[in-house]
Amino acid sequence: MSMFCYQCQEAAKGTGCTVRGVCGKTNDVANLQDLLIYTLKGISIYNVEAKKLGVNNEEVDKFIMEGLFATITNANFDQKVFIDKIRKALVLREEVKNELLKAGGKLEDNLHDAATWTAETVEAFTTKAATVGVLSTENEDVRSLRELIVYGLKGMAAYAKHAYVLNYKDESIFEFIQKALVATLNETLNADDLVALTMETGKYGVDVMALLDKANTTTYGNPEIxxxxxxxxxxxxxxxxxxxxxxxxxxxxxxxxxxxxxxxxxxxxxxxxxxxxxxxxxxxxxxxxxxxxxxxxxxxxxxxxxxxxxxxxxxxxxxxxxxxxxxxxxxxxxxxxxxxxxxxxxxxxxxxxxQCQSPVEIERGEIVGGFAHSTVLSLADKVVEAVKTGAIKRFFVMAGCDGRMKSRDYYTEFAEKLPKDTVILTAGCAKYRYNKLELGDIGGIPRVLDAGQCNDSYSLAVIALKLKEVFELEDINELPISYNIAWYEQKAVIVLLALLHLGVKNIHLGPTLPAFLSPNVAKVLVDNFGIGGVTDVESDIKMFMGEALA
CATH class of the missing domain: 3.40.50.2030 (Rossmann fold)
Incomplete structure (x- = not known):
């Protein structure tokens, strides 16, 4: 095969793209992205140790963050960009190594190849890239967990970048990203170790989304209805x-x-x-x-x-x-x-x-949004009363991503067929499957509450935690909330891991489960967290509402 990528929901045949990405990514770009990630891991080997000695090179933190972000699905398709980034990565890696040595640090005798390989030509990059891709990890379960972590880090890096440009940053997030990158090279870590690291990734996912929420709302105000x-x-x-x-x-x-x-x-x-x-x-x-x-x-x-x-x-x-x-x-x-x-x-x-003509009108009307946590919590008394009186039987978190697959019509039908005494909490572009439907309201509360972008899924977590507190519940899973999430790319991965860290169980993902989950890793998620897929609308609604009646 000329490439291998299975980081998004549209992985070819549900297993992985091997010739060209369904997203349009060419094999040479896919392989160069793999090589960039590999080299970022090499930089991190030195930088993790340098940070322990008080060396803090912000250019390196920023480069690693942006390098991860550039490899997210549908972000960058330009081969030259990745060639330039790899060249810069090799230069920065040497700078960090020298800073580490100057600070009194020692180099391990058997440094990983990611920290030592070097090349100058595009041909050499191409040759190297073929040896360091996803499939270079032979054990299927270890590979699955490593990639799950890396994809979570990519999503984390995206959110960290949005906060960073607004002058909000958290050194602990940079430190974790780099620690986790290094850990994915560690052959002594077993599946249990990697599962623990996956959960820790979720913890920092919550942190980075909270940081971005603070950056956005402090800079631009709290979203309004x-x-x-x-x-x-x-x-x-x-x-x-x-x-x-x-x-x-x-x-x-x-x-x-x-x-x-x-x-x-x-x-x-x-x-x-x-x-x-x-x-x-x-x-x-x-x-x-x-x-x-x-x-x-x-x-x-x-x-x-x-x-x-x-x-x-x-x-x-x-x-x-x-x-x-x-x-x-x-x-x-x-x-x-x-x-x-x-x-x-x-x-x-x-x-x-x-010099251009005005836009061609493709629709008319209005859509309502702005239901981030500050807005919903201001309506908390009204929401709580609606739940207590039975006017609202259940909330459905339908956050996440949209995509091209015909199977995603499921989410439109699901929203249309939900009982009229249920409310949809959403964030991300998945909402376009139902945010223009006439679904009505419950006592003035719209049945679709849009919190914002995918990164605003943090708002949905804050709302759930506040409701748990108001209802004086011990467990977030006792709330009348079900999670039926559509996913597409790596920012959805970090949202999922963040929810798992918060203890949310019985999350359903669709329209298909991630190709990067090996059968054994999927079983761990099912057994420990109740992760599930979707089937058909009628069966799923019965299943979710059955949970509500239990």
Missing amino acids: SKVNIGVRNNPAILISGHDLKDMEALLQQTQGTGVDVYTHSEMLPANYYPAFKKYDHFVGNYGNAWWKQDKEFESFNGPILMTTNCLVPPKASYKERVYTTSVVGFEGLKHIDEVNGKKDFSQIIEHAK
Whole structure:
């Protein structure tokens, strides 16, 4: 096989992509991503020891964080980017080694190859990459656990990056990421050791989501209940997608007074809920749906599109020249906006927008969101009363990711067929399967409460913990809450691990279970945490509501 990747839900045949990624990633890019991860592990070998001696190189922490983020599904498809990153990684690795030695550190006699290999040419990189991929770990269960940890770290790195750009960071998160990377090279760790490390990954998943929540809400205010316009105006416009709120802020500031409107797409929808962004009268609302529909929606939008994070689909030739990338996002041939002295200049995109037609209207109306933990907790008395009186029988956490598979229609049907006395708690782009349905409300409480982006799944955990406290329960699993989560990529993995750390059990994942879970690892998750898949809507609703009646 020319590559092997099974980190996302769309892994070919449910086992892994071996020729080209279903996401569009080529085999050479997939292999270079493997080599970058391997080299980040090598840097971490030195940096973990250097930190113990008080050496703290922030450039290294940032590089490892961004390197992990760049390998998330649908983030970066550009071979040159990964070649450059590997070259820089080798340089940084030597710098850290020298800093360690200068601080009085000692090198082990038998350092792992990840800390010592070197090469200069692309051909040599390609040769090396073929030896260090996922399948280089022969034991299936060890491989499964190592990859589960690495994918969790990728999600963690993404959330840490979003907080970092807002000047919020936690050294313990950097330290854990690097410690865990090194641990995945340790041949003395058995499956039990790796299971323990997986649970620890979940603990730091909670920490990083709490950090990002603090960064976002301190900087932009607590999300408010908001009606978001999904129609269009007759002005040239820019569409912004991804997750980065700092990029959102900069774009709104720079487009103010230019005659260019701004619309959000996919995971940027929750920007409409933040008070700081509501003051911009050229911020129109949301255009379109989840990431995978961008091949049609970017076409009809007419104006330029700014991709701030992952969720890029390889662009069609018909609109490729209108797509701009920034941060860790990349694709060969797309214009990239770099940060210079802490700022990004979006003037090129703005001028481009002025030359374009206004967006084609694809729908009209409004959708309601902004139900992050601060909002829901302000309604706590109303929610608790509804539960006590039986008006609300059960909450369903339907957070996570959307995707292309026809099987994901399950989530639309599930939302439609849920009993009318149930409420959906959601975050992430999975909500596009049902957030435009007329599902009504219960005593003024909407039946779909959207907390925001995938990283805002933290809000759902905070809500659950608060309800546990209010109802004076010993166990979070005694709450009338069921978890039916759609997953796609590695940020969903860290959310899952965070929920497991918080003690949540009986989480159901769909539309398929991860290909990277070996049968034995899957059994551990089933036996210890009640992890399950999905079947058909009627059977699953009966099963979940049966839990409610137990």
